[in-house]
Amino acid sequence: MKKCNFYVFLVGVCLIFSSCCCQRQCGAESQKEVNICNKTVATVRDYRSLDGCKYLLELEDGRFLNPINLDLSFQNEGVKICVDFVSLRMPSVCMKGKVVELKSIIAL
Numbered sequence: 001m002k003k004c005n006f007y008v009f010l011v012g013v014c015l016i017f018s019s020c021c022c023q024r025q026c027g028a029e030s031q032k033e034v035n036i037c038n039k040t041v042a043t044v045r046d047y048r049s050l051d052g053c054k055y056l057l058e059l060e061d062g063r064f065l066n067p068i069n070l071d072l073s074f075q076n077e078g079v080k081i082c083v084d085f086v087s088l089r090m091p092s093v094c095m096k097g098k099v100v101e102l103k104s105i106i107a108l
Helices: 002-032
Strands: 038-046 055-059 064-067 080-087 098-107
Touching: 064 080
Parallel strands: 064 098
Antiparallel strands: 038 055, 038 080, 055 064, 080 098
């Protein structure tokens, strides 16, 4: 009876540790780049007066996106656009908004 309890305990411990390892690996992958694709309406805002900033995208809820590849044809204050983007985990000199890479952009 004692051996049976010991083996059940041992199997339980092995399962717990194996699940923790998987979560660590998944967490390490998500640290590199978080893929969050959205089709979102935004307004282009000119923040060139702030150090390190260029054109930012203001979302309808008031949050900002800092695109690394905004096309010159869309770099005008107040332009309404629809964007599909990938959120990147990288620092920004601008310190305003989440750094994103635009996958598609359509003028509204």
